[in-house]
Amino acid sequence: MPGGPGRSCPRPFLAVTWAVNVCINAFYIAPAPVFPEMIPDLGITKALAGSLISFYLVAILLLQLPAGFVIDRFDPRPIVVAAGFGLTGLSAVMTTFPNYDALLLLRVLAGIPVAFIFVPSAFLVSRAFEHTPGRAVGMFLSAPPAGVALGTLLAPLLAAALGWPAVFVAFNLPLLGLLPAFYRLARGLPPRAPEAFGLGDYLQAFRNRELWKVGLAFACSYAAYIFFASWTPTYLTVIGLEDLALVGVIAATIPAVGILSRPLGGHLAETRFARDKRWVPGLAFLGLLLVSAFTPLFALGGLPLLVAAGFSAQFPFSVYYLFSAQVMPKRFGGSAYAFMNTVSLVGGAISPALAGLLVDVTGAFVAAFAMMAVNATLGLGLVAVVRER
Structure with missing residues (x-):
C-alpha cells in the first residue's frame, strides 16, 4: 500500500x-x-x-x-x-x-x-x-x-x-x-x-497453530455474544417478564454495550495488560462463565447479569485482531484480520441454533446456559495455551 x-x-x-x-x-x-x-x-x-x-x-x-x-x-x-x-x-x-x-x-x-x-x-x-x-x-x-x-x-x-x-x-x-x-x-x-506471493504461500500461512488457537478463542467469544444477543428476548418472556418495552431495552443493551466494552478491551490490552494481553480475553471468559452459571438461578433477579454477558463477550474482540496480526507474517496482515472475522462468524452461526435445539429438547433454558458455560471454559483453555503476547 x-x-x-x-x-x-x-x-x-x-x-x-x-x-x-x-x-x-x-x-x-x-x-x-x-x-x-x-x-x-x-x-x-x-x-x-x-x-x-x-x-x-x-x-x-x-x-x-x-x-x-x-x-x-x-x-x-x-x-x-x-x-x-x-x-x-x-x-x-x-x-x-x-x-x-x-x-x-x-x-x-x-x-x-x-x-x-x-x-x-x-x-x-x-x-x-x-x-x-x-x-x-x-x-x-x-x-x-x-x-x-x-x-x-x-x-x-x-x-x-x-x-x-x-x-x-x-x-x-x-x-x-x-x-x-x-x-x-x-x-x-x-x-x-x-509483497508478491503465490496461492501456495497463502494457504501455507493458515497452517499456523497459534492463529487457529486465537481464532477459536474468538469464535467462543462471538458465539457467546450472538447467543445472548439473539435469545435474551425469548428467555425474558419465558421467565415471566411481561413488560415488552423493558424486554426490548434489555435486549438492545446487550449489543449496544459493545460501544464501550470493545474500545475498553483494546485500551487495557495496550496499557494495564500490555505485558500479557491474554488477561483481557481471560477475564472476559471468566465473566461469561460466572454469568452463564448464575443467570438461570436468579431468574428475573439476574437481568443485570445478561447485560454483563454482553459486555464480557465483546470485551476482548480487538485483542484477537492484535494477536492474529502478530502471529501471521506481515505480508498476510489483511488475511489475518479476515481469518478472525471468518472464524468468529462461524461461532456466531452455530451457537443460537444449538441453543435453540437444547431448549427444544429439554424444555428449559438451563441447558442453553450450561452450553455457554462450557463455551466459556473452552475459551479459557484456549487463551491459556496461546503464547504470551
Whole structure:
C-alpha cells in the first residue's frame, strides 16, 4: 500500500472509517425492525423474512478470506471506495423493487461488497495507528454495535414516514459523502508495499497453530455474544417478564454495550495488560462463565447479569485482531484480520441454533446456559495455551 501525497490525519480517518461502518451495519439490521410491515405486504413467512438477514451474512462469510487475499495483494483503499459505492447502488435497487425474490437476491449480492469494506477498514485503521493499534481497532469495532443500534432505532421511524422499502437505501446514502472523505484521508496513511506471493504461500500461512488457537478463542467469544444477543428476548418472556418495552431495552443493551466494552478491551490490552494481553480475553471468559452459571438461578433477579454477558463477550474482540496480526507474517496482515472475522462468524452461526435445539429438547433454558458455560471454559483453555503476547 504505497503512501500517497496526503498528510497523515489518523483521528479524522478513524472517525470517517467508523462512520462508514456504522452505515453498513445499520443497513445489515435494517430489515428486521420493519418485519411487522414487510411480512404481510410481501406475503411471506417469518422464516423467509429472516433469510434476508441470514443469507446476507452467509455471503459475507464466504468472501472473507478472498477479501483478505485481495487486501494483501493490492491497495485496499480504492477497493473500499468501489465496494461502498457498489453497495449503495444495490441498496437503491432494493428500495426500487420491493418484492421478496429480488430483495433476497440483492441482499446476497450486497454481502459481496460488504466483505470488502469491513475487514479492509479494520486493517487500514491498524495501519493508521501503528503504535496503538489495539486502542484504534477497539474504537473502530464499536461501529458494528453502534450501527445495529442506529438501524434498530431509526428503521421503524423511516418506514412510518417513507414506507418500509426506504430503509434499504436510507442508511447507505451517507456513504456518498463519506467515501470520498475516506479516500482523501486514507492517502496519508503510512506506506506499505504489498509483497508478491503465490496461492501456495497463502494457504501455507493458515497452517499456523497459534492463529487457529486465537481464532477459536474468538469464535467462543462471538458465539457467546450472538447467543445472548439473539435469545435474551425469548428467555425474558419465558421467565415471566411481561413488560415488552423493558424486554426490548434489555435486549438492545446487550449489543449496544459493545460501544464501550470493545474500545475498553483494546485500551487495557495496550496499557494495564500490555505485558500479557491474554488477561483481557481471560477475564472476559471468566465473566461469561460466572454469568452463564448464575443467570438461570436468579431468574428475573439476574437481568443485570445478561447485560454483563454482553459486555464480557465483546470485551476482548480487538485483542484477537492484535494477536492474529502478530502471529501471521506481515505480508498476510489483511488475511489475518479476515481469518478472525471468518472464524468468529462461524461461532456466531452455530451457537443460537444449538441453543435453540437444547431448549427444544429439554424444555428449559438451563441447558442453553450450561452450553455457554462450557463455551466459556473452552475459551479459557484456549487463551491459556496461546503464547504470551
